[in-house]
Amino acid sequence: MRIGIYARVSTQKQAEKGVSIEDQIRRGIEFCTKNNYSYEIFKDEGISGNLPIQDRPALLRLFEKFFLKDKELNGLFVTEFDRLTRNPKESITIRELLVENSIQLFELSAPINLKDPTQDLLMGIKGLLGSFERKKTIVRIKRALETSALQGKALGGPIINYGYKKDNRKMIIVEPKEAEVVKIIYKMCLEGNGTKLIASYLNTNGIPTKRMNLGGMKMKVKNKEQTNFIWRDSVIYNVLTNPIYKGERHFKEHIIPCEAIIEKNVFDAVQITLKNRKHFKNTTNKYFYLLKGLIFCAKCGSRFYGRKRADLSDNQYICSSQRYSKDYCGSRGINITKLDEWIWESVLSLPEDFKLALQKRFDNLQIMGRNLAIKALLEEKEELEDEAVKLIKLFSNSRTGNRFTKKRLEEIEIKTTNCEDKILKLERQNIKSEQEEEILNFLIKTIKPFNKLIISEEEKQTVVRALIEKIQINWNKDELMHQIKIIYKFDLFSEILLTKDITINYKKSGYSVRAKDFNEVIKIELRSPSSRITPLSPKTKDFFILPIKPDS
Numbered sequence: 001m002r003i004g005i006y007a008r009v010s011t012q013k014q015a016e017k018g019v020s021i022e023d024q025i026r027r028g029i030e031f032c033t034k035n036n037y038s039y040e041i042f043k044d045e046g047i048s049g050n051l052p053i054q055d056r057p058a059l060l061r062l063f064e065k066f067f068l069k070d071k072e073l074n075g076l077f078v079t080e081f082d083r084l085t086r087n088p089k090e091s092i093t094i095r096e097l098l099v100e101n102s103i104q105l106f107e108l109s110a111p112i113n114l115k116d117p118t119q120d121l122l123m124g125i126k127g128l129l130g131s132f133e134r135k136k137t138i139v140r141i142k143r144a145l146e147t148s149a150l151q152g153k154a155l156g157g158p159i160i161n162y163g164y165k166k167d168n169r170k171m172i173i174v175e176p177k178e179a180e181v182v183k184i185i186y187k188m189c190l191e192g193n194g195t196k197l198i199a200s201y202l203n204t205n206g207i208p209t210k211r212m213n214l215g216g217m218k219m220k221v222k223n224k225e226q227t228n229f230i231w232r233d234s235v236i237y238n239v240l241t242n243p244i245y246k247g248e249r250h251f252k253e254h255i256i257p258c259e260a261i262i263e264k265n266v267f268d269a270v271q272i273t274l275k276n277r278k279h280f281k282n283t284t285n286k287y288f289y290l291l292k293g294l295i296f297c298a299k300c301g302s303r304f305y306g307r308k309r310a311d312l313s314d315n316q317y318i319c320s321s322q323r324y325s326k327d328y329c330g331s332r333g334i335n336i337t338k339l340d341e342w343i344w345e346s347v348l349s350l351p352e353d354f355k356l357a358l359q360k361r362f363d364n365l366q367i368m369g370r371n372l373a374i375k376a377l378l379e380e381k382e383e384l385e386d387e388a389v390k391l392i393k394l395f396s397n398s399r400t401g402n403r404f405t406k407k408r409l410e411e412i413e414i415k416t417t418n419c420e421d422k423i424l425k426l427e428r429q430n431i432k433s434e435q436e437e438e439i440l441n442f443l444i445k446t447i448k449p450f451n452k453l454i455i456s457e458e459e460k461q462t463v464v465r466a467l468i469e470k471i472q473i474n475w476n477k478d479e480l481m482h483q484i485k486i487i488y489k490f491d492l493f494s495e496i497l498l499t500k501d502i503t504i505n506y507k508k509s510g511y512s513v514r515a516k517d518f519n520e521v522i523k524i525e526l527r528s529p530s531s532r533i534t535p536l537s538p539k540t541k542d543f544f545i546l547p548i549k550p551d552s
Helices: 012-019 021-034 057-067 088-100 117-150 176-190 195-204 233-241 264-280 336-348 350-361 364-395 402-429 434-452 457-467 538-543
Strands: 002-009 038-045 075-078 104-107 110-112 164-166 172-174 219-221 224-226 248-251 254-257 295-297 304-308 315-319 468-476 481-488 496-509 512-526
Touching: 002 021, 002 057, 021 038, 021 075, 038 057, 057 088, 176 195, 176 233, 176 264, 195 233, 233 264, 295 304, 315 336, 336 350, 336 434, 336 457, 336 468, 336 481, 336 496, 350 434, 364 402, 457 468
Parallel strands: 002 038, 002 075, 075 104, 295 468
Antiparallel strands: 104 110, 164 172, 219 224, 248 254, 304 315, 468 481, 481 496, 496 512
16 A cells, blocks of 8 residues: 655744644655555644645645556555644535545544544544634634734734834833834925935935844745835825824724824825825926825815917816716816916015914904893803702702703703803914914914025925925805915814915907906914814924924
């Protein structure tokens, strides 16, 4: 008899527990030598027993020999049947194939008669138990991993997210030197640099990757061992989009808090930058458009795009819904040259506009009006609280009317909360925010020098994109006017929401319309406080800079 000895392990742990490939093969050879059987060895290393036959090279070759016309093998040796498979359905198929081809199965030194219904049933039960045990093990491993993750521990091997490391308890903590590199990556992204440029900068300056910091650990890349690892744009993108850097580790449906490297408002700003960047890509267009990717239609939400002709017979930003006649929203295009001028002038006048808006907000009459409103709300709140105290005393020792009392107390609670919210909002409007002062100083220092400089259109575009979040354009057909709203980026970094409204009125001139007059109003609002928004600290202000330095 010629025996096929089959051995398989899927993990190193199995080898350590005494079921290594070598141990299985040794037992098979001893069995064949003792019984004067010739043999051939087949082994699958690092392969799961749950995979089908066709995905296990050695097992597939073994079964091919069973099916040959002259049948090179007529026996099969395994230390345990689950070496062949851990899948119950696959187990049935294998047993049927062995019976049909008259292959004698040996498990250790005992022959198994698969034609005997009792032994076949026992093998089936054994396979089911093996499968059940495997599934239990997987569940236990997953639970252990989930528990470790929820405790803040790092999973896996030595390679964890760049900027972090494990302490002696396997807890994730910040690695200071790498954390500084992460901040550089985020800063460069907000300055307008793409992922390839950031990767190139890090490589040029000899900043090591995580693997290089760990000693250049070996890794197979396209079947070749590699020990030198450089920064790549895909790695930079992962750093820029992983919420761990704002203090949130995501594990399945859980969000586990950890030490943040990047402030949340900066992380969110980068996500918006990455999302919008595809609209700012240079294309094969032969014309330059200063406001490309920034203009949106107020009616349908579509983007405006630039359309020019050499003879200037066409020179407009138009709503992209015009491309499809069925979806056209009716918005009229706007002259490119004029809109570019208006927006650039609006940027240059930001410091003065911002200063005037602040003065208007803190007009004495408005402050007096808000104080009177606060006083009335405080009185209303006090009356509601008195009523609540009386109701509680009246019915504390009686069950009668409790249902109605509870309902009224709930109403009082809602009204009291509304009063508190209104008071807080009014009080905040009467407080001159430190953020507003910082933004004003920033605008004066950064933008004023541009009035004296001659800069290129590309440099203007960089400034505009750094300051403006979006521009909304609405066409009022009845009034013959364009209404333009400029929304600035300050609200990404602070509690300030700054907008400028520009109205252009037109008059008919034959079949065309021409701009008649121009009016603009700047508005400044202080938003409600949010956990994701913090005052502009020196760290945050470092991120909020323009890529072009006017004093250089």
